[in-house]
Amino acid sequence: MKIESVELRYLRVPLKAPFETSFGRFSVKDCVFVTVFSDGVKGYGESVAFPAPYYNEETTETVWHVLESFLIPQLTGKEVNTPADVSALLAPVRRNYMAISSIEAAVWDCYCKQNRISLADALGGKKQVIEVGVSIGIEPTVDLVLKNVERFVEQGYKRMKVKIKPGFDVRLVEAIRKRFGDGLPLMADANSAYTLRDIDTLKQLDDYGLMMIEQPLAHDDIIDHAVLQKQLRTPICLDESIHSVEDARKAIELGSCRIMNIKVGRVGGLTNARNIHDICMRHGIPVWCGGMFELGVGRAHNIALSSLPNFTMPGDTSASNRYWEQDIVEPAVEFFRPGMLAVPDGHGIGYEVNYKALDRLTIRKSVS
Numbered sequence: 611m612k613i614e615s616v617e618l619r620y621l622r623v624p625l626k627a628p629f630e631t632s633f634g635r636f637s638v639k640d641c642v643f644v645t646v647f648s649d650g651v652k653g654y655g656e657s658v659a660f661p662a663p664y665y666n667e668e669t670t671e672t673v674w675h676v677l678e679s680f681l682i683p684q685l686t687g688k689e690v691n692t693p694a695d696v697s698a699l700l701a702p703v704r705r706n707y708m709a710i711s712s713i714e715a716a717v718w719d720c721y722c723k724q725n726r727i728s729l730a731d732a733l734g735g736k737k738q739v740i741e742v743g744v745s746i747g748i749e750p751t752v753d754l755v756l757k758n759v760e761r762f763v764e765q766g767y768k769r770m771k772v773k774i775k776p777g778f779d780v781r782l783v784e785a786i787r788k789r790f791g792d793g794l795p796l797m798a799d800a801n802s803a804y805t806l807r808d809i810d811t812l813k814q815l816d817d818y819g820l821m822m823i824e825q826p827l828a829h830d831d832i833i834d835h836a837v838l839q840k841q842l843r844t845p846i847c848l849d850e851s852i853h854s855v856e857d858a859r860k861a862i863e864l865g866s867c868r869i870m871n872i873k874v875g876r877v878g879g880l881t882n883a884r885n886i887h888d889i890c891m892r893h894g895i896p897v898w899c900g901g902m903f904e905l906g907v908g909r910a911h912n913i914a915l916s917s918l919p920n921f922t923m924p925g926d927t928s929a930s931n932r933y934w935e936q937d938i939v940e941p942a943v944e945f946f947r948p949g950m951l952a953v954p955d956g957h958g959i960g961y962e963v964n965y966k967a968l969d970r971l972t973i974r975k976s977v978s
């Protein structure tokens with residue numbers, strides 16, 4: 611396929627309710643929505659960088675800039691046989707994985723539509739249904755988090771992930787166990803809020819049968835996590851620290867984690883995501899698909915990825931109505947059964963874009 615042109619749209623979408631993590635509070639989602647045009651077919655992608663560089667170094671504006679000034683000029687007019695060629699063409703670009711991912715994923719969608727196969731099929735996914743969990747933000751009180759847990763348990767989500775930070779950790783997890791029992795599939799995500807000096811607190815969390823603790827230590831660390839994992843019974847799951855197959859290999863060799871979170875944007879696209887899935891599978895490390903408040907197009911990419919066999923734990927790809935009054939895809943991402951999403955079998959991502967909704971959310975647009 612020849613990449614003929616690319617449209618960028620800057621979208622701003624209010625979240626239904628603010629979401630707080632250890633590194634900041636979110637009340638709107640900004641993203642760059644990417645459309646790749648080839649032979650009369652459109653492929654879609656969306657970026658997951660935030661407006662401020664607090665999760666990683668990218669921002670919505672750096673994604674726009676890198677796409678417009680470097681990635682799009684490098685790709686337009688080029689023939690790509692498979693989407694893997696995109697990663698190869700963009701290999702000279704250092705990092706900027708979220709920018710790369712947003713166009714790489716759009717090429718995957720376009721390629722699948724042209725070849726009349728679903729994205730899940732193209733990736734090698736076999737599952738027809740995936741189980742999903744939900745991520746729950748920090749609130750001013752433990753009680754407010756308990757109310758949210760209750761709401762999502764009632765909706766049927768298959769596991770609860772609660773955000774923690776120093777001072778809002780052991781007492782939160784203890785309260786959830788007290789209220790909902792030991793049978794509730796529960797994990798905690800620290801988003802790098804601790805250091806090895808907090809080891810006593812982290813060890814206390816060992817008493818609550820968590821499925822895992824996600825990214826307790828620095829965003830760029832795999833050494834201290836290996837030290838910590840040796841002293842914890844609870845599996846550590848890495849998120850922020852993993853950007854590539856090489857990062858994954860090193861973390862596995864060091865014993866820095868026993869589980870991995872794969873986010874398409876964080877690792878520079880679906881090809882790398884699948885390769886990280888594969889190396890983890892070979893080493894007996896289960897993976898699950900993380901979330902970044904995706905709109906429907908990003909959710910669709912996550913669902914297709916999650917159909918691969920080593921995605922054995924429920925991910926953060928919740929239904930559209932978790933965050934959005936109205937999503938940009940049709941149909942919206944909805945449960946097939948409580949806590950379960952069907953993997954679409956339509957061509958490409960298997961969802962249509964609702965241009966009326968998209969236009970309403972578009973702040974600016976550029977075509978090259």
Ligand code: OSB
Nearest residue numbers: 665745801900901902903904926
């Ligand atoms: O660490 O997984 C994370 C949100 C913003 C930044 C980082 C993370 C998250 C979430 C929300 O946990 C996941 C989602 O529901 O999309």
Ligand code: MG
Nearest residue numbers: 799824825849
């Ligand atoms: Mg995380």
